[in-house]
Amino acid sequence: MNTADLGLPVDVPSTALFTDQYELTMLQAALKAGTAERRSVFEVFTRRLPEGRRYGVVAGTGRVLDAVENFRFDAGVLGFLRERQIVDEATLDWLAGYRFTGDVWGYPEGEVYFPGSPIMRVEGSFAECVLLETVILSILNHDSAIAAAASRMSSAAGSRPLIEMGARRTHELSAVAAARAAYVGGFTTTSDLAAGFRYGIPTVGTSAHAFTLLHDTERDAFRAQVDALGRGTTLLVDTYDVAEAVRTAVEVAGPELGAVRIDSGDLLLVAHPGRQQLDELGATDTKIVVTSDLDEYAIASLAAAPGDADGVGTQLVTGSGHPTAAMVYKLVARAESDDPRAPLVPVAKKSSGGKTSIGGRKWAARRLDEDGVAEAEVVGTGPVPAELAGRQLQVELVKDGEVLAREPLDVVRDRHIAARAGLPLSAIQLSRGEPVLPTEYVQVPSGN
Amino acid sequence: MNTADLGLPVDVPSTALFTDQYELTMLQAALKAGTAERRSVFEVFTRRLPEGRRYGVVAGTGRVLDAVENFRFDAGVLGFLRERQIVDEATLDWLAGYRFTGDVWGYPEGEVYFPGSPIMRVEGSFAECVLLETVILSILNHDSAIAAAASRMSSAAGSRPLIEMGARRTHELSAVAAARAAYVGGFTTTSDLAAGFRYGIPTVGTSAHAFTLLHDTERDAFRAQVDALGRGTTLLVDTYDVAEAVRTAVEVAGPELGAVRIDSGDLLLVAHPGRQQLDELGATDTKIVVTSDLDEYAIASLAAAPGDADGVGTQLVTGSGHPTAAMVYKLVARAESDDPRAPLVPVAKKSSGGKTSIGGRKWAARRLDEDGVAEAEVVGTGPVPAELAGRQLQVELVKDGEVLAREPLDVVRDRHIAARAGLPLSAIQLSRGEPVLPTEYVQVPSGN
Known part of the structure; x- marks a missing residue:
């Protein structure tokens, strides 16, 4: 896609440098170790909502799609990386041909989310996915924080x-x-x-x-x-x-x-x-x-x-006291070995610092009560229970590197209003409280 | 200046649309009323520091200079303004030739500031100055908020x-x-x-x-x-x-x-x-x-x-709890009449809402005690007292539309460290408190 078509007041020739240096050094090390091509699954989620908030709002998805599409390393960028000796020549060669060829699934923009909701999932080789961490988080953390404040304000208005x-x-x-x-x-x-x-x-x-x-x-x-x-x-x-x-x-x-x-x-x-x-x-x-x-x-x-x-x-x-969401981008599964046909195995950090997460590629569904009001955010690995199959939240956003669809903002806004209206009434109370839906985990140990 | 020379990872062909619509509608009304060319003085200042903070840090000045230089209305931008009927044809014609031709004075970047410090002063016709309000405030409010948090962190470290x-x-x-x-x-x-x-x-x-x-x-x-x-x-x-x-x-x-x-x-x-x-x-x-x-x-x-x-x-x-500074951009003086030789008169809002300000073009100086430690931020209109003449804070940044000098960031950083070191020791206490320097006003009613 020609970025000029985006009608940007600010032309973004490439989003590749909106990136923490360690993404590139990890790439270099993985290329050398032969592990860079291991199929990998990264997920974006948050461990908690800002204190007292009842729900989160997914925003920025459309901007993420632009950023992924425009994530390219041109001669100027490569020259900078070479001059500053940030990565070696083999890595520069690899970057020169970079183009995301994997898949992205996610909550559609405007949807609400809760702690543990798998808001976005990026699948492909470790190398192609790890590079996108910083820019994806920048966009989602900023935009979702603002949208959450906006949603509270608009329901109050x-x-x-x-x-x-x-x-x-x-x-x-x-x-x-x-x-x-x-x-x-x-x-x-x-x-x-x-x-x-x-x-x-x-x-x-x-x-x-x-x-x-x-x-x-x-x-x-x-x-x-x-x-x-x-x-x-x-x-x-x-x-x-x-x-x-x-x-x-x-x-x-x-x-x-x-x-x-x-x-x-x-x-x-x-x-x-x-x-x-x-x-x-x-x-x-x-x-x-x-x-x-x-x-x-x-x-x-x-x-x-x-x-x-x-x-x-x-x-x-400034997000009314919460200028950033606390979303993270975590490797949750990867190929068992360097064999291209190797099955995925779930992975997760396990240190004692409280920053643990649940391994495995996840689905998510919103369960309704008998009146049609949302009552739980259900997140699981393995097969989706039949009764939730029609209530799944994730949609395919990018397939084999191709962005599947862009949405008019009005569609996104309408979706948000509808999603908020589907929550229990306490969602729109401004007072501090717990997330209005509990997140339930359905774990099938072997399922990925 | 060719924006490509800025080495931007993101090319900014123009900063003209980083602007609130009312700047343009005010321009249209002033052009029609014949008041657009009245010489005007706008000042950037803050009424207060974030709660408990001891000093502010001026940051973003270098980015402001880039933004002023690249504030141009090209065909694409003009087409947008026309299509959306934001301003009339006479205003579009005027905007097509826009180029800031006035003067900018300000605290050098990295300097510290206090409530009422005239951090930046923009002088020229009303028309050319009013348009710059939004982008100047965006940059200074964001960058100064971050720099203030950074300064506290670096002194703690x-x-x-x-x-x-x-x-x-x-x-x-x-x-x-x-x-x-x-x-x-x-x-x-x-x-x-x-x-x-x-x-x-x-x-x-x-x-x-x-x-x-x-x-x-x-x-x-x-x-x-x-x-x-x-x-x-x-x-x-x-x-x-x-x-x-x-x-x-x-x-x-x-x-x-x-x-x-x-x-x-x-x-x-x-x-x-x-x-x-x-x-x-x-x-x-x-x-x-x-x-x-x-x-x-x-x-x-x-x-x-x-x-x-x-x-x-x-x-x-996120500015450690204060993601934005509270800087405003206020008209403080303007020509007494439409006569190009008319003298300036001070102006100021006077409503009861607490948002009052002091009219008149201001100088600023930092008075030292006998040990050479800063003891007051002195702000005034009219002549600068002789004993403060050598302690003035504002420097000329833009003259007749030409940016006078850009500084390496290391120079700015060194200036900040020195300015902070010149404050009373309580400046680097992390505990909440009052601004470490009082702001004293020296007002000469007739002086402008």
Whole structure:
């Protein structure tokens, strides 16, 4: 695939260097030892959700597919690796021809997950799979953390639209991915133009305090904005005095004024008189947008306020206290020997440090109760029990190195809303608690 | 500047879309109102440090210079803005010729800062300056947050080298910037190859648990690694049993073994017997690297342990609890009228929401006590008091649109170490407290 087709505001000629050095040194050692071609199964999962969270949200899958497809070592990259003596010539030769030829299965993007859910599975030779660890984890850990916060916020907001406006609070490219993840989690729009350009997410935005301050009076500023952007625009009313600004705004734009935005102060205290004032001025259709440092709790508290849309910045792009998911990428099975036909054997780390995991290639299914509500995340090795066969979660994403399908973000977003709706009601409680579904393991010792 | 010269693993043809939509709609309204060309002064500052932190660290300045230089609207970007009807044709025409022609002053990168420090100042027409808000804040807020965490960690580590290895816990491009910011804050190396490629930061890494699990025995894995990477390599010894692994490691590599790495368990409890065992086996020069979920407190607690290097991941790239700085970009002065020769007048938001700021173009100086230790951050408008003239903090970064100088990262890192050393000793206490310097304002009402 030509990366130019991705319409990136930032062209990614290769994702190969978004990689920890040890992936390449392991490759070199395995090539030399003759073990590099052993068929291997790596799984992405998390041992725990962030403290108090009830569910996780898979996000970034689409970006992972792009990253896998564009994971190539061109002359510039190879020259760097050679010059810095990071790997030897035999390894460089191998890397020059690198192209992932294996298979990827995973939870579809937007799906919810729990501790132990096998969110993604990468199968192929050890060599081709191990290299992808860092970039896959970067994407899934970042995007899923943002989507999880977004999902809590969007369920707290109910029918009120949410505007993502956190670009200035995070790395400029994280911001683009964050806007995407926020949309997956139920946000409506973004302020970030690059996210609109790259992912087609609807963008919004009208003006800041600087615009008011640029002009000699607030009235001048409002008039300039309405002249340029029309009466349907959103006027920012908290540069000086909110009540006076609301009056001026309706005088300038008339009752057709689209919205007023309040960016500071106690929003509950300001929104009520703002609504009353707008109504008294006849601007009954003029909306109120509030935007000051909101998190999911503030959004929930605003449910009773007369706001029509909430803008969320810092807390969204920082995952509302949990800026990263704790996903890991672990070898869970590999060929018993160097023989290409050797069967797979499960493997797992066994030290006493608490970082143990369960070996073997896993399936996952969500069991429903008699009312059709999810009651358990069931993860197993070996055959899938017949009663769960129709409830399996993993889908094929890449086959023999070919990406099978890319999905429109709206499909992903709808999937997330549906998956969340299928959980027990306590999933959308904001209070801290345990994961809303238990993870049950069905282990068949010999099955792989 | 040709962006290819930046040696980016990710080519950034333009940074123009790392921008909130309202910057462009404000531009359109100002162009129509005839106020777009009013000379304006924007300042970047923060109202507070993250709770309990003693100082901030300016990081990202070099990336800001790149972003300003590459802020251009090409045909693809203009086509997007047209198709989505984000701005009108007159604005598109103006954007097509965009090139920043103003001036930027700022704290040099690596310098420390406090609440109210005018970290960066952007001067030019309103139109050309307002567009840069989002991308400048994205970079400074992200990079400074990471550098501040890195600085605390590096002062806690003392002479022990710190390895940045958090790429998998953050967005793949944040990771590159985070490795850069970590280096500025005193880290020694990174695992992230893209950071080595892009910024020349030394990279390290040898192997993961997957490599041990790939092989039939731990001994096979160690032998394969030593065969490929030499006896000076670092062997990971906590896949199964640490004591047994250390014994095997020295048997395989001999006393010339470079290091052993421990990635789980209670590091203090494991490092001591590990050191003793290595010494008994004659591997007295073999180092111990510990890497499990460290933060600055864990690093400080390891000061008493026999570790020789610490690897830090999650807590570094997430800013150790503070993943973003709270910097804002505010219009502080603008031409009194549309007359090109009009004098500047200070401006500031004045609403009751607590988000007030001080108008006017500011200078900053760090006052020293009689022992040469910093005692106050002095910020003012108007003339600089004679006794502070030699202690001014801001330097010229861009003049008439031309970037004046780029600095090697080592220079920036050395500056940071020196700036931190110039603060009162309590700066490097890890415990929560107030900013170690008070910010004093010297306001001359008429001075601009």
